[in-house]
Amino acid sequence: MPSLTNHFQQCIAPDCRAEFDLDARLYVCSRCGGLLDIERREEIDSAALRDLWLQRRASFDPRDRSGVWRFREFLPFTDDTEIVSLGEGNTPLYDAPRSADYCHLPQLKLKHQGCNPTGSFKDTGMTAAVTQARKLGARLVVCASTGNTAASLAAYAARADLLCAIVVPSGHVSHAKLAQALDYGAKVFEVDGNFDTCMNLIRELAEDERVYLVNSINPFRIEGQKTVAFELAEQLEWQVPDHLVVPGGNLGNSSAFGKGFRELFAAGLIKRQPKITVVQAEGAAPFANFYSDSQQERFVNEEHPQTLASAIKIGAPVSWQKAWRAVQETGGSVITVTEQEIADAKAIIGRDGIGCEPASATTVAGIRKLKINENETVVAVLTGHLLKDTDYVIKYYDGSLVAPDGSPIKVTVSQDLHDLQDLQDILKIL
Numbered sequence: 001m002p003s004l005t006n007h008f009q010q011c012i013a014p015d016c017r018a019e020f021d022l023d024a025r026l027y028v029c030s031r032c033g034g035l036l037d038i039e040r041r042e043e044i045d046s047a048a049l050r051d052l053w054l055q056r057r058a059s060f061d062p063r064d065r066s067g068v069w070r071f072r073e074f075l076p077f078t079d080d081t082e083i084v085s086l087g088e089g090n091t092p093l094y095d096a097p098r099s100a101d102y103c104h105l106p107q108l109k110l111k112h113q114g115c116n117p118t119g120s121f122k123d124t125g126m127t128a129a130v131t132q133a134r135k136l137g138a139r140l141v142v143c144a145s146t147g148n149t150a151a152s153l154a155a156y157a158a159r160a161d162l163l164c165a166i167v168v169p170s171g172h173v174s175h176a177k178l179a180q181a182l183d184y185g186a187k188v189f190e191v192d193g194n195f196d197t198c199m200n201l202i203r204e205l206a207e208d209e210r211v212y213l214v215n216s217i218n219p220f221r222i223e224g225q226k227t228v229a230f231e232l233a234e235q236l237e238w239q240v241p242d243h244l245v246v247p248g249g250n251l252g253n254s255s256a257f258g259k260g261f262r263e264l265f266a267a268g269l270i271k272r273q274p275k276i277t278v279v280q281a282e283g284a285a286p287f288a289n290f291y292s293d294s295q296q297e298r299f300v301n302e303e304h305p306q307t308l309a310s311a312i313k314i315g316a317p318v319s320w321q322k323a324w325r326a327v328q329e330t331g332g333s334v335i336t337v338t339e340q341e342i343a344d345a346k347a348i349i350g351r352d353g354i355g356c357e358p359a360s361a362t363t364v365a366g367i368r369k370l371k372i373n374e375n376e377t378v379v380a381v382l383t384g385h386l387l388k389d390t391d392y393v394i395k396y397y398d399g400s401l402v403a404p405d406g407s408p409i410k411v412t413v414s415q416d417l418h419d420l421q422d423l424q425d426i427l428k429i430l
């Protein structure tokens, strides 16, 4: 079993690599300001782990019921840690024939992280971060958010009996996400500005040591989220796909998949790593711009990010270096999709009976544009549930959805009975 002394925090900057105690309340390296990873000193004996993890699926122990804590041998906590869990993870990996057809890729699968307790992938990271918050004796947990982190944190804070404050860009968060945060008892501060403004504010607040910041800059969040790679590999009987495609906003998710697959590979649990591709909305694409800039000398933030996919309306992603590492190490790529492409892909995913929010649909939109051979296997990660943003859907189908640049979004994927005006006509077309 992992012991506390096995793990430590380490700066990812190649010329720094400073090490810190696991329980040092840090978000970035105190020497150089670089991002932090959680590392371990000893290799894991992984021989029997696949069987053990599978056996745990039949157990009723809350740790085993969680799709995160089931893989606890790879998490930086001891076995006696009191975990804060809502039974997160264990999300489905779907076949999706219409989406597959749309992408001309018979072997496309969708990993639906929207099936987590609060409806997004954030829960897999939040269970670890809030467990750490409680371990450190924090009084108040905080985050900046485009909505999902807020909803997730609020729920886990409630479970842990911690005070919770979240900062969101005023008028740019869906009502569903705000409602969740309020219902779970969080204090919501709406700020004039965008997500990046909120992030700056909250980082200042988190300098007080009674406050614990749980945005994905927090390496414990990444630890929880990396287990999705474990669960996915297990669902595929340890044959990883050729490509894994994720949306990119603050870039914590892509960083976490990179770390998860890297660790699985190092432990000999998988034979190769999937190519990780990150998809951004065209109007909020600083990472894609960095990728396509042949010099890559400087990461340039996007001052005024714009997209209807409000979850990924982010111009200054805090974790870009980690995501960059994941893309480079795996031979992946970073691409953009338009607002119309996102809307089309979302409607197609819906026609598979799978509901996701707009940010998640960037994946299928992106896969359609990627040059992938049809015998390659591809997994798209759907990050949030359809019910997170119902306004978008209603507007799409009544034809009033308008892109940030003013151009109307066309309904290219309609319902089968779309043109019927009268209920009485319905039987005539059968």
Ligand code: F0G
Pocket (backbone or CB within 6 Å): 120, 144, 145, 146, 147, 148, 149, 150, 216, 247, 248, 249, 250, 251, 252, 253, 254, 311, 312, 357, 359, 360, 383, 384
């Ligand atoms: N998809 C959804 C549904 C999200 O909520 C987010 C991020 C992303 C994708 C992007 O993931 O930031 O790890 O690259 N939402 C954050 C929030 C920023 O505050 O809820 P990322």
